[in-house]
Amino acid sequence: MSLKKSLDRLLHETTETEIAVRYEGSNICTWIGFKHVNYVVEEAVLRHFRRSGLAARELYERHALGVELVDLDTRIFTALHMDDEAHATVTAEGDAEGLRFTVRLAVDRDGKRTRAVTAKVKVLLRRDDDAGDAEPAEALEQWTVDALHAGHVLDLPEIDPAGDVLAQVVEGRNAFAWKWRIPYMYCHFTERVQMSGYLRQMEEVVDLFLADRGISIKTLLDDRSWIPVVPHSRVRLLEEALMEEELYTVYTVENVFKTATYTSRMDCFVIRDGAVVPVATGTIIHGYATIDSRRDWSLVDFDDRVLQALNGTARR
Template structure:
């Protein structure tokens, strides 16, 4: 990032490039890494306001946690693009600070809107007993002892497989997974970028389970999945080395052009499934025209049947 600026209305601008890791198929950047760019813009905004995440944690014992991210991708990023991100404070809703993020990119001499996003940030008190200063005055009313908006837990009867319970009677897929330390921050809890990685991988596993894996459609039809919209909200904290149950549920296939699905995650504590995050993602498919361009296509019967198929589950397939 470079060329950070602050406006009179409290908005900030910064230039940011996508990370090379996110360029997986040709030179296009996937939705997860677009969201990473949004995250970095928000953290730079706080830095410009004198509230850098490092200082807040080290001096005040506050973890800066993104707890809600809702991103629409209007123009695809490529690996060498330089985006201009504008972060503007939005009306708070009692659960931390809220911001809107808009990213633009140059295309053939014109400035094009590429991404719009809504983001919520909470400032979480560190539970460990190390000395810390009082929170900065400007964060009064925004400090919390625990992340999340909360959701109704689900009791699991003895002998019941939680994955079976969560997918019963639904067009859903479940994945059971151990949370590793590198999905966490501020010592113990899973962070938003970890949930973005979880959403990316559960889609990959779901499509493989339904016989329409990403590689299959690439090899046979030159098709790739594209994501115009994704959203994740943290409902409670999930901690390092807990078992996370991730459920991916297809909600709607729209005119053979896009499908929408929900991701819900849970941890099992004392016989109760505690919801820790929920999100939604919209997918389309595109055909690769050349090394730079693609165009959207209608779903064929194989893909439609796969999306509408039977429930499945995979247990503990590595990490993303």
């Protein structure tokens, strides 16, 4: 099949497929965490490419093009559970800025198909640095880039790379910061951090933040059977972060809405050649639920202890 015909299928045909959620994502009872929900979304997009004749492996090995999810905006309406088969529907549109997809996930509940997730995904095709022997792909040139570059400026104070970077990014802010060496298993196409790596980063920085504020996930589980729940997350890649660089992640609480949810922002950057380079940003909304049984949970309001921790006013 020609690239032009495959592209036409990618842009104008709808893919419907069944995707099993990963057992690994069932961390508390049988509910699937937001990270693995996003993994299902990612897999749905990759299957859409594959069924259109533009499989990620073929694009890379033949045309030296890496499929890069650069924007993943996901809303969760119904929790996914262990052993669920998510019915995924993928539609696409192309524009000058990237290949854009809408992914809808549904699950069967009590004999009815129920809306579970809606996600918006943007994809770019990143040309490999060693592309000398690659077959041309003119039909895809509109969405092909030589490097990921969004030109985004992080909402952080001015940073002196020679000073204590972690202290600078949290001073006077309701924030937590973490420095971390990027391992190979968070990367793809040999050296670049991929979208799933930033999802893992977002999951871990939330865990570290809550522990730092004295309300770690296990603490609230032990005290009152509360668990964090995520109705919305978004991650955007801005530049390329590379294997074994040191990644700085800043987690900032932006808004606590009454006693129901709070919104936080994740900003990631590296220091390269003495300069701060923003590489990713994202937002995540959290609430809390109490475990009613091994199969059921219900949303709860924040109490004073949790509110003070989230607002940074708790006595330590």
